[in-house]
Amino acid sequence: MLRLPRTAGAAAAAIALGVLASAPASGSEPQLSEARVVAHFDFAAGRTPENIALERDGSVDLTFAFARQVVNVNKDGDTRVLATLPAVSNPKTPRVGKAVVLGIARAHDGTLYVTYATGTSSTGVWRIAPGGGAPRQIAKLPSNGLPNGLALDEYRGVLYAADSSLGTVWRIPRAGGRATAWAKGTALAPGAARSGGTGGTGVNGIKVHGHTVWVSNSDRGTLLSIPVGPGDRAGAIQTRATGLDGIDDFTFTGRGHTILAALATTSRIALVHPDGSHSVVLTGQNGLSNPTAVAVRNRNVYIPGAAYFTKRNPNLLLARMDRRVGL
Structure with a gap:
């Protein structure tokens, strides 16, 4: 999910690169291995992969934030556009200033749902038919918000959207309709801006x-x-782990509470244990470029990297997970 430097972008990028250069290697028993980049994307064209959904055929669907696209990437790394969100006149998206497509969730029937942040009445949740096509807005969200991560609860027939600017989790009927503020509070709110241009991004990734x-x-x-x-x-909101600087989206490795989390600003993947402790299992040395999300299928781990801070080599990386991790 989106986490960008402020106007001091060059300084923020320089700081991010400095952290990357000093990032430690994985531990003596790496839980992720065989990391390789399966697809490279064009940063200048706005093809910054923000979030990910898995398809049954082994391909993945990605949102390209600044290109306003939803694409499918097959096992060979070939990219096909499924949908393009409509252009918006005079976008006023908080923190970004441009229209961006961010979170994505996939239903079992192949329907895709995405969050679109524009600073206008087009801000909200949009639906894309299985196989792609013209997107349709099914719910409006506040124009002064930044709807970011998106999760689908098919059992209850609802979507949850994480608003990074307003510090709110919105609940939306899957069929579309009125969004309600499901959860709010200091724990979800953005923090104060810090040196280097970061700050202002609260609740971000989300999973059911x-x-x-x-x-x-x-x-x-x-x-x-x-x-x-x-x-x-x-x-009541419960804190499960702390010290995950720059955390973006995340995923569970299995039925338990072990999590892989994307630490975007420092280009790391953290393995978070049920007790809240965590360790770094992949770094920029493995090819990560500001990872924004993680998805797991069996032992395959898919990691999109948007290169928001490095400004080079946005990509999709694939790694293998040790059997002991997915518990």
């Missing part, structure tokens, strides 16, 4: 796992869980 909604807060470096309580109301 069992009867709980999990989210990340980029500014606070935290991983949080929100139980779905009686009447589908949000329960």
Whole structure:
């Protein structure tokens, strides 16, 4: 999910690159291995891969934030455009200033849902038919918000959208309609801007796992869980891990609570254990370029990197997961 430097972009990029250069290698027992880039994208064309959904045939769907595209990438790295979100006159997206397509979620029938942030009435959740086609807006979200991560709960028939600017988790009927503010609070809100141009990005990544909604807060470096309580109301927000600087989106490795998290600003992937401890398992030395999300299929780990800070080599990286991790 989106996390960008502010106007001092050159300085922020320089700082990010400095961190990359000093990033430690993975531990003596790497839980991810065989990392390789399967597709390179064009940064100048706005093809910055922001979020990911897995297809049954082994391909993946990606959102290209600044190109406003949703694409499919097959096993050979070939890219096919599934949809392009409509252009917006005078976009006023918070923190970004441009129209951007961010989160993506896939239903079992192949329908795709994406968040589109524009600073206009086009801001909200859009639906794309299986196989691609013209996108259709199914829910509006506040124009002064930044709807970022998106998760689908097919059991309850709802979508959850993480608003990084307003510090809110929105709940939207899968069929479309009115969005409601499902969860809010300081834990979800952005933090104060810091030196180097970062700051201002609160709740970001989001996943539904069992009867709980999990989210990340980029500014606070935290991983949080929100139980779905009686009447589908949000329960008390619980902090599950801290110290995950620059966390973007994340995924679970299996049925348990072990997580792989993308640490975008430092180009790292962290393995987060159920007790909240974490270790770095991939770095920029493995080909990461500001990773924004993680997806797992069996032992394959897919990692899109948007290169927001490095400004070079946005890509899709594939790694293999040790059997002991997916617990």
